[in-house]
Amino acid sequence: MRPGFVAVALLVLKKDLAIEFKSREIVYTTLFFAVACVMIFSFAFVMEQGVPVEGAAAGILWIAVAFSGTLALGRTFERERYSETLRALLLAPASRPAVYAGKLLGMILMMTATEIVLTPLVAFFFHAPFFARPLLLAALLGLGTIGFASVGTLFAAMLVRTRTRDVLLPILLYPVTIPVIIAGVRGTAALLQSPPEEPVATLWIGLLTAFDVVFLTLALWTFEPLMTE
Amino acid sequence: MKKLFVPLAVATAAMFAAAPIAIAKADYESTMLLVQKIFYFHFATWMAMTLAIAICGVASVVYLFAGSKIADWYAVASAELVVVFGLFGLFSGSLWGRKAWGVWWQWDARVTMATMLVLVFLGYLMVRKYGGPGSEKLAAAMGIFGAATAPFVYKSVDWWRTIHPQTTVMKTLGEKWPGAWYLVLFCSAAFVLLTVLVLTARVHLEAMRSRLDDMYLAAED
Numbered sequence: 001m002r003p004g005f006v007a008v009a010l011l012v013l014k015k016d017l018a019i020e021f022k023s024r025e026i027v028y029t030t031l032f033f034a035v036a037c038v039m040i041f042s043f044a045f046v047m048e049q050g051v052p053v054e055g056a057a058a059g060i061l062w063i064a065v066a067f068s069g070t071l072a073l074g075r076t077f078e079r080e081r082y083s084e085t086l087r088a089l090l091l092a093p094a095s096r097p098a099v100y101a102g103k104l105l106g107m108i109l110m111m112t113a114t115e116i117v118l119t120p121l122v123a124f125f126f127h128a129p130f131f132a133r134p135l136l137l138a139a140l141l142g143l144g145t146i147g148f149a150s151v152g153t154l155f156a157a158m159l160v161r162t163r164t165r166d167v168l169l170p171i172l173l174y175p176v177t178i179p180v181i182i183a184g185v186r187g188t189a190a191l192l193q194s195p196p197e198e199p200v201a202t203l204w205i206g207l208l209t210a211f212d213v214v215f216l217t218l219a220l221w222t223f224e225p226l227m228t229e
Numbered sequence: 230m231k232k233l234f235v236p237l238a239v240a241t242a243a244m245f246a247a248a249p250i251a252i253a254k255a256d257y258e259s260t261m262l263l264v265q266k267i268f269y270f271h272f273a274t275w276m277a278m279t280l281a282i283a284i285c286g287v288a289s290v291v292y293l294f295a296g297s298k299i300a301d302w303y304a305v306a307s308a309e310l311v312v313v314f315g316l317f318g319l320f321s322g323s324l325w326g327r328k329a330w331g332v333w334w335q336w337d338a339r340v341t342m343a344t345m346l347v348l349v350f351l352g353y354l355m356v357r358k359y360g361g362p363g364s365e366k367l368a369a370a371m372g373i374f375g376a377a378t379a380p381f382v383y384k385s386v387d388w389w390r391t392i393h394p395q396t397t398v399m400k401t402l403g404e405k406w407p408g409a410w411y412l413v414l415f416c417s418a419a420f421v422l423l424t425v426l427v428l429t430a431r432v433h434l435e436a437m438r439s440r441l442d443d444m445y446l447a448a449e450d
Contacts, residue, residue: 151374158367162360171355172367175348176374179381182341214377225293226370 005101008094012102013109016076020110026075027113034068034118042125057128058188062144062181064118069111069148070170073156076107081160090227100153100223107149115141133191136201140191143208144184147215148177154219158226180215183208238426244419255412269409271321273416275343277424278314279379281307282346284428285353286376289369298439299432301365304372306431308353310424311375315347342382349375 003011020026038060045056080086089099119141123130130137155172159165174181187204190197252269288304291297322340323333334340353371357364 154370158370159360161363162367164359164361168356168360168367172352172371175345175352176371176378178345178348179342179378211381215374218373218377222293222370222373226366 003094005095005098008092008098009101009105012089012099013105016103016106017109019079020106026072026110029075030068030072030110031114031117033071034064034114035121037064037067038118038122038125045126052126055189055192057122057126057130058185058192060126061119061122061130061188062185064122065111065115065141065145065184066148066174066177066181068114068118069107069145069152070173072110072114073107073149073152073173074166074169076103076110077156077160086160096224096227097220100157100220103157104149104153104219107153108145111145111149112142115145128192129194129196130188130192132194133196133198133201136196136198136205137188137191139205140184140187140201140208143205143212144180147180147208147212150212150215150219151176154223154226157223180208180211183211234426234429237422241419241422241426244415244422248416248419251412251415255408267321267325269412269416270420271318271325272413273420274314274318274321276417277420278311278318278346279383280421280424281310281314281428282350282376282379285311285350285372286379289372289376293366293369293373299436301369302432302435302439303428304369305354305357305365305435306428308350308368308372309431310427311350312347312354314420314424315343315350319343319347339382346375346379346382349378 041056041060041063042052045053045060077086080089090096092099119130119137122128152169152173155176156165156169159168159172162168183204187201187208190200190204248269252266255266255269257265285304285307288300288307291300292304319340322343326335326340327333349371353368353375356371357368360367
């Protein structure tokens, strides 16, 4: 009997997490890269008196998330390619969308782990009141991560076979996910206003949900033909 | 299509010859004056680009799921047209923005999203060029995602605070200023015809290339 969709997805997730717990490679490198990004941005956005440009924190947070996310996406499939396990994964008697879902879940968890450290750090460095509305911020970050990772996992998977994957991943991923980044940055910026503009943030959360639904549906639909040689 | 190509090309050429004269003769708009005349081609370009995006999206789906080579030719031909018309639209929009907003470039929702669409389809062309063997499939994914985000670009103006004219402007133009409305429709028809013509020629070129490749392979055997 073929295992069900959820069972396969969880098995793939378990496998990825087991490897990650052993080496902690992706979480550590991604986090370090994200912090390095924040440092570089601080040179651009902190002016002479040591005061950051108003509203820069939201942009810095999201750019750090997007850049470090790209790094993690590249690594998780590079690992499969390097140990030649991708073919085994695709040959397994399981539905391809379930494999995709498992990979996506792992990706979302790793990006979330980075964000949990990154968000307080940006709030600390740039005096940003991120935690005035913690639930709305969590919703923005969570939905944004799902949208970014859903396209990213699909693109990273399909690019594994190409020679120029390192260059092509950001080239393809950023234009498609710009709407997600815009929604995330604008929504977060609305929360940083005093008082926080909750209706604006909720509007962006609604849009992010719409993007997530579209991206996830398309990715689950196209993963099978894209991964078939 | 082969029989229709020449008559259609002549008709399109006639329309593009007549359009500037009709635009020159049209009334001045009260606030934008001469610059308003950009609008006839500006709007028409975006219509042509929308058509090209739709063709690219549908062709990409057909290619990915049915593996039809012809669909792939249509997809690459239309993706090139999206980039060409997109750049033209951004350029004419920039001229318009200089007069209406006082700046050449404004980061408003519609402009940002239109730029994003051009980038998506530039990405489509890049992955085809640099992706190596099998990159047609990867490009098809890009075409599908690009076409799927296009409706968000269209609605962005209505949802977000922006300075670009709302989409409702077009719906009421027919009543308020019929002369301009018909001229906009005429220019849009001309651009749509041009899209169809260039697309046909470009697909024909891809077909010839494919035949040439097959002949090379046959000669080598």
